[in-house]
Ligand SMILES: Cc1cc2nc3c(=O)[nH]c(=O)nc-3n(C[C@H](O)[C@H](O)[C@H](O)COP(=O)(O)OP(=O)(O)OC[C@H]3O[C@@H](n4cnc5c(N)ncnc54)[C@H](O)[C@@H]3O)c2cc1C
């Protein structure tokens with residue numbers, strides 16, 4: 396190409412040069428755009444079947460070219476990690492960098508080989524497009540830039556977690572999972588795309604993206620501050636939470652979800668206990684409201700409610716029947732999954748905001764519920780499910796037929812359970828438990844009165860033709876399972892005898908459980924109920940319930956004008 400002569404002044408005759416085109420043969424451009432190259436970055440395509448509306452594409456876009464649009468007809472399910480939103484692109488802002496494609500956790504988003512769009516002045520909104528698999532004008536021109544293994548910005552593989560070898564577990568109750576070190580935690584945190592699906596799925600709406608980001612930035616105290624905003628059972632949930640958040644994590648669509656629970660555990664272990672107490676106390680009202688709340692049961696539900704109410708300045712007393720607080724997190728969950736010192740640290744934080752926990756006090760036996768009603772402004776019962784259910788098959792009353800929760804309680808208390816050489820366990824999952832409860836088994840006892848095992852019949856079908864639960868058995872297919880102990884692990888029930896006959900009669904019940912409103916209030920205005928006894932089934936739901944109930948009690952008992 397010739398150099399440009401900036402000094403050239405041109406000529407007055409230049410406009411006449413256009414006449415030279417008169418003699419040339421006319422050329423007609425094809426109406427169809429010419430095919431673009433294979434990796435072309437043209438208009439977006441989005442596979443709506445794969446897209447989960449996570450909004451990661453929107454968050455990564457530095458040009459703010461992407462808006463998430465709610466589509467009412469699409470499925471919306473926070474527990475499954477699905478939002479009824481899809482990304483819309485503003486082509487006035489998009490620079491076709493393709494970052495949205497490279498970060499999309501599901502791989503639903505790509506760029507096409509289509510690149511032509513014109514419109515009249517009254518159609519300018521047509522540059523704002525909700526991409527689908529058909530392309531900008533309903534005609535598919537082929538995929539252009541599509542994420543590759545090299546360009547994928549999502550790291551699909553979780554940092555491995557070290558565990559005790561099986562041989563090393565048999566002789567002790569040492570914790571099985573080792574936990575992440577600093578480097579592993581940082582690498583794991585860096586996998587998070589900050590979509591927030593985990594936040595929506597968690598029953599407490601844990602600020603997981605925020606604490607993961609803080610870990611990634613090396614700010615562990617900030618991570619703990621975020622964790623404590625929604626969960627005072629932070630050590631516990633960092634170890635045994637059922638992690639519904641991870642089931643919803645968008646990274647889990649193609650790879651392993653972020654280890655949200657293990658990262659919580661890392662942050663909690665990284666910050667000294669005394670500092671955790673200071674962080675948890677921040678924002679606590681130091682002036683007393685003058686209101687008093689009694690809570691029965693020092694499990695996760697009762698203690699979470701106590702924590703919230705004490706932070707709001709109310710006087711809170713928790714009554715616990717057993718000699719240590721923690722409920723099933725202490726007496727049910729074994730030490731090798733949840734070391735007692737970690738549970739004790741959570742409880743110490745709860746005490747440090749002013750909660751008074753009185754152990755060895757069984758309400759209904761040592762103090763009546765009526766007494767609590769007259770001494771306190773509100774009463775919450777969070778009794779959990781302490782009583783093991785029985786199969787009631789013949790011989791199930793034998794002393795060597797044990798209920799699982801009672802056995803675990805004895806083991807935790809360090810009592811001798813007369814460890815048998817062999818044991819048969821009945822139960823293991825909801826349907827299995829139901830079958831075990833209705834099945835025609837028999838605990839076998841020999842002539843000397845010793846337990847020798849369990850007789851079962853094979854299950855032929857669980858449901859009848861109408862799909863109703865109606866197990867049937869084949870009595871010809873009988874099996875004997877030898878064992879010196881039979882453990883019934885078929886579910887638990889709540890012991891509500893503290894209510895007494897008159898109150899039990901007066902309260903409203905639904906399918907065997909106390910009927911409560913959204914805030915956990917029973918049909919008696921002074922009485923609330925929370926946790927496993929009304930909802931269940933795990934720690935994080937008990938914590939969420941504790942928060943709900945505390946908010947309802949706080950709203951009900953009010954705060955005197957002088958301390959507002
Ligand atoms: C073996 C086992 C393993 C489990 N594993 C897990 C797990 O890995 N992850 C998970 O998330 N969840 C797990 N759970 C479930 C979890 O422990 C419970 O969902 C949770 O503890 C329920 O909390 P809560 O406060 O409602 O009741 P609880 O924890 O049961 O606490 C109720 C408390 O009330 C006290 N109480 C009862 N009656 C009275 C009375 N009259 N007076 C005074 N005090 C009273 C009880 O002694 C108890 O301390 C497990 C449960 C069991 C049994």
Ligand code: SF4
Nearest residue numbers: 446447449450452499
């Ligand atoms: S990042 Fe992918 S899955 Fe998430 S909203 Fe955008 S296109 Fe859909």
Ligand code: SF4
Nearest residue numbers: 587588590591593644
């Ligand atoms: S942990 Fe998973 S679900 Fe939560 S913000 Fe990060 S990528 Fe999204």
